[in-house]
Amino acid sequence: MSDQQQQQPGQDGQPFFNIQRIYLKDLSLEQPNSPHIFLEQEQPTVEVQVDVAATQLAEGVFEVTVIGTVTTKVNDKVAFLVEAKQAGIFDIRNVPADQMDPLLGIACPTIVYPYLRSNIADTIGRAGFQPIHLAEINFQGLYEQRLAAAMEQAQVAGGNSGIVMPDGSKATH
Incomplete structure (x- = not known):
């Protein structure tokens, strides 16, 4: 055994990035016009909105949340509305200040987004509608x-x- 004490990652001054956890933070589904909306024959219109938020939880620990909202209408009647918040907790240490915003606003959401896409498609399918596969962002x-x-x-x-x-x-x- 060595007498040297093991250093925690990021304590040696080297940049450190680690995914602690990816999780579904919030999910809601509304079908205000069911079951009648299932009888409609018209093609639905789909509106998708995506947003990103980042919060510092502790020193070097950040939560990045990707929020997705899908609203589908048939003849101006809402078929369904899904809102999901997929989040990740990231350890980020010894990263230059000018690189933190891009890391939190680009790299972390890119990691979290595929989970959001999957959860939204699964929810829509389980609600009885054709799944909507969100495009890459x-x-x-x-x-x-x-x-x-x-x-x-x-x-x-x-x-x-x-x-x-x-x-x-x-x-x-």
Whole structure:
């Protein structure tokens, strides 16, 4: 046996990323017009919304949640509405500050999203409808859109974005 004490991951100064857990945080299904909606012959319209949220739980521990909402209508009547929140708990240590937001907004949602897709498709199928398979999402594109929208909103609010650059200066665009 060695007398050296084992170091915990991330204590040696090296970047550390670990998935602690992926779990279904919330799931709801509404079928306000059942059973009559099953008799409709028209093609349904489908609206899908996806959102991402990240919360720090402890030092180096983050929860990233991907929220998916699927609303399907037939002749302007809601056939069903599914809302699901799939989350993951991640250990992230010794990652440079300028890389944390992209990690939480791109990499983590990319890991969590396939579980959300599966749970939504399964729920819709078990509700008696044809499963809807959600398309892949480019979380980098979504992240960049949000960043651009936040900067634009900051410019409208007075030109000071409130974003502090790694060198300590204020972002001006």
